[in-house]
Amino acid sequence: MIKLNLLPPAEKKILAAEQIQRWILFYGSSILAIFLAFITLLAAEWFYISVQLKSASESFAALQSGAQGQDLKSQEGLIKDLNRQLENISQIQQNHKSFSAFLVALTEFTPAGIKITNISIDEKWQAIITGHAALRDDMLAFKEALEKSGWTENLESPLANLLKQTDINFYFKFGIKTDLLVQ
Secondary structure: OOOOOOOOHHHHHHHHHHHHHHHHHHHHHHHHHHHHHHHHHHHHHHHHHHHHHHHHHHHHHHHHHOHHHHHHHHHHHHHHHHHHHHHHHHHHHHOOOEOHHHHHHHHHHOOOOEEEEEEEEOOOOEEEEEEEEEEHHHHHHHHHHHHHOOOEEEEEOOHHHHOOOEEEEEEEEEEEOHHHOEO
16 A cells, blocks of 8 residues: 655644644643642542541540540559659668667667667768666766767767766767768
8 A cells, every 4th residue: 555645844833743742632631630639539539537536536535424434534644653653762771781780789889787778860961879877977978888889970968967876867869970881
């Protein structure tokens, strides 16, 4: 078969331009249709997600306002209080000093005529010892032993300790040297 093209070159150019224009129109409209379909699907998905989010928010609000929500809030408060208490206990344990070494040393240098009735040690490592001595000499020997022990500093003994010769209720106040205490 023989093909003859009798169109002039100017008409050929116009025909080629029209054919390119039709292809551009076809592909452009196809891409636009696909883009519009994609936008429609995204809009439907967005609407579905927004409905689900609204439903979940309402359910959460209902739970919080209901008995279970109140219980959850109270549980959260209890957990926070417990955490604060545990932090306080941890802080106390970190700052804890063991006074057992001091008490052992105290029993070693306490004379025979001395009866200790109370030992009080505060958080500043200030100690107060009260007790009973049969004789003033026993109480003075105990005071001297406290001073020489190396455990005490700033020993205070009131004059009331020296008023009686026998049957003395004594009182000593002093600081404990914390460098000797075991942690």
